[in-house]
Amino acid sequence: MPVTDITTDPEALTMTVTAEFAAPVERVWNAFTTPRQLERFWGPPGWPSTFREFDFTVGGRAQYFMTSPRGEKSSGSWEFLSIDEPRGFEVLDSFVDDEGKPLDGFPAMRMSFTFEETSTGSRMVNTSYFDSADALEQVVAMGAVEGTRMAMDQLDAVLQDLREYAEGKGTRVELIDDTHVRITRLVNGPRELVWRAHHDPDLVRQWMLGPDGWEMTECVMSTTVGESYRTSWAPVGDTEGEPFGFEGEVLLVDEPRRAVTTERMQGQPIETINDLNLYEEDGATLVTVLIEYPDLETRDMILATGMADGMEASFARLEHEVLAGR
Structure with missing residues (x-):
């Protein structure tokens, strides 16, 4: 179980996910920056992702959708704001429609990923920054905490040789x-x-x-x-x-x-x-x-x-x- 902590802070308007992996930083970095590997864990069980675009450059975008067992789709977009290989990257994360346009009534958030070496492998800290307490509450109410935990817990299978x-x-x-x-x-x-x-x-x-x-x-x-x-x-x-x-x-x-x-x-x-x-x-x-x-x-x-x-x-x-x- 890689996830060690998920904390929401209504005052700081953040949700922070911490996970530990028995793998070097470079291997974890590759998992988060390679579309075919991301598809194996970016989404909780039953909602796997498909990345249809992944321009991993500052200013570039990643477009993806998650598909439920009954065929419902939930689409998202990342705009890459900064990249510091292999220590971290930052994106603007948005809910979007099938054409990649932001959905009305759904919050966008700035999201940072940082990776650091530990004595047993590596640690990832993923922090999402919200514009308001209502936006944070909305995302939490959508099941973001448990969904994120289940998604990250799929990473062990990705990081190891199959x-x-x-x-x-x-x-x-x-x-x-x-x-x-x-x-x-x-x-x-x-x-x-x-x-x-x-x-x-x-x-x-x-x-x-x-x-x-x-x-x-x-x-x-x-x-x-x-x-x-x-x-x-x-x-x-x-x-x-x-x-x-x-x-x-x-x-x-x-x-x-x-x-x-x-x-x-x-x-x-x-x-x-x-x-x-x-x-x-x-x-x-x-x-x-x-x-x-x-x-x-x-x-x-x-x-x-x-x-x-x-x-x-x-x-x-x-x-x-x-x-x-x-």
Whole structure:
């Protein structure tokens, strides 16, 4: 958890975020000044950023938007006011529309980033300066404190070599809050093929089987927003268990980076939102699934079924039977 403190000061009209990283200043600097790396953490889980412009010069601008699992967009703009590599930079941060024009009724703020060496790595201090107490209160009311904490807490995965961070560690389950769970698994294979393995019915049938002793009896996939999918499984031979399946609708597709669907067990009313993200580095792909549950009880009930163990068995099969040799 990199964030060590978030302080709002109504008298000084500031919000200050302090975070510690087990990485040198130069590595942290690169993460904050390289668009493809920024996209991996600038935005809380479920709202990843896309930087469509990044002119990292004094007077230049960065334009980005964050996209929710249901496709809503929130756009922002940075105007670079000063750059002191690798010690810090300062921007004018604004809420903007799709054309990059400031939104009426939303505050702009001056925002500084400073980076300094520590005995264990480095420290970042991010201070936002507001024009009024009302502007500070408005941004806090929009969820800036918790959103910033969750966004910065994604940086550990960015700062490390991807294989060092995740290879050999299996399927990992992280409880983000009462209704959100993040599942990660590194698989050895290119992102395009991993994407196909998640959406091509012929490939899906080869690996998405869970523990041994089960077969997929139905596999209807889609990558078209608004369409439905349906998957079903049944035990084979002496394997104990009852047939079951899932179904849902496609909410968002950004091939081969992201796909969001609803999911419910066939015949059951409980629905989750499953947000699949794929990131490739050095020939390996980090699969991240952010699951949103309706409540804490549902979250704990589903996790208790051994879902993560079944996913690990499937991911291992994906590597050994689908990706190997391709």
